[in-house]
Amino acid sequence: MTDTLAEKYTVDEYIERIIAFHGTLAPGLLIGGYMVDHALCNRPGGEFFDALCETSVCLPDAVQLLTPCTFGNGWLKICDVGRFALTFFEKYSGEGVRVHLDAAGLDAYPEIQNWFLRLKPKHDQDMERLIREIRTAKAGILGMKRVRVHERFVGKEKGGRIVLCPSCGEAYPERDGPRCRACGGTALYI
Numbered sequence: 001m002t003d004t005l006a007e008k009y010t011v012d013e014y015i016e017r018i019i020a021f022h023g024t025l026a027p028g029l030l031i032g033g034y035m036v037d038h039a040l041c042n043r044p045g046g047e048f049f050d051a052l053c054e055t056s057v058c059l060p061d062a063v064q065l066l067t068p069c070t071f072g073n074g075w076l077k078i079c080d081v082g083r084f085a086l087t088f089f090e091k092y093s094g095e096g097v098r099v100h101l102d103a104a105g106l107d108a109y110p111e112i113q114n115w116f117l118r119l120k121p122k123h124d125q126d127m128e129r130l131i132r133e134i135r136t137a138k139a140g141i142l143g144m145k146r147v148r149v150h151e152r153f154v155g156k157e158k159g160g161r162i163v164l165c166p167s168c169g170e171a172y173p174e175r176d177g178p179r180c181r182a183c184g185g186t187a188l189y190i
């Protein structure tokens with residue numbers, strides 16, 4: 001680990017970027033910066049990498065601030081299974097490295113433990129100490145392993161044909177079936 005995150009920002013610069021982009025200095029986004037950095041430093045060889053986040057909270061913003069992978073360009077995929085983990089993988093082979101915040105390794109960092117496992121109500125947490133512990137711990141609280149992502153995350157879904165939905169009249173990808181997914185039962189509005 002160098003003193004810059006993802007060879008892009010110093011930790012202080014990254015904290016400024018978090019506040020500008022995310023609105024507040026979210027602890028999860030700071031830890032996420034170390035997670036992105038740790039994964040990138042240890043990823044297998046290859047040129048083109050996609051990211052997979054296992055939660056929709058905080059981590060996707062860390063990936064978007066520190067790498068070219070965004071939700072909008074399709075290089076960042078989010079599969080919200082509720083785990084604080086992210087993976088960078090070679091986009092054609094699916095070979096990659098997964099990094100997670102290791103709850104079992106937090107004994108030396110009580111304020112991170114309080115925050116991560118919600119052991120204390122938010123207003124009883126010591127934010128300054130929490131940030132200090134995160135900056136001290138760096139990658140020391142992270143677990144890492146080599147993985148191969150499921151084939152549905154590998155490669156980019158090609159566009160395919162666009163058709164008009166017989167129910168709502170709006171355009172949608174034909175591969176979704178005879179009607180758009182909104183008319184097919186995915187409730188969006190009441």
Ligand SMILES: [Zn+2]
Pocket residue numbers: 165166167168169170179180181182183184
């Ligand atoms: Zn429709």
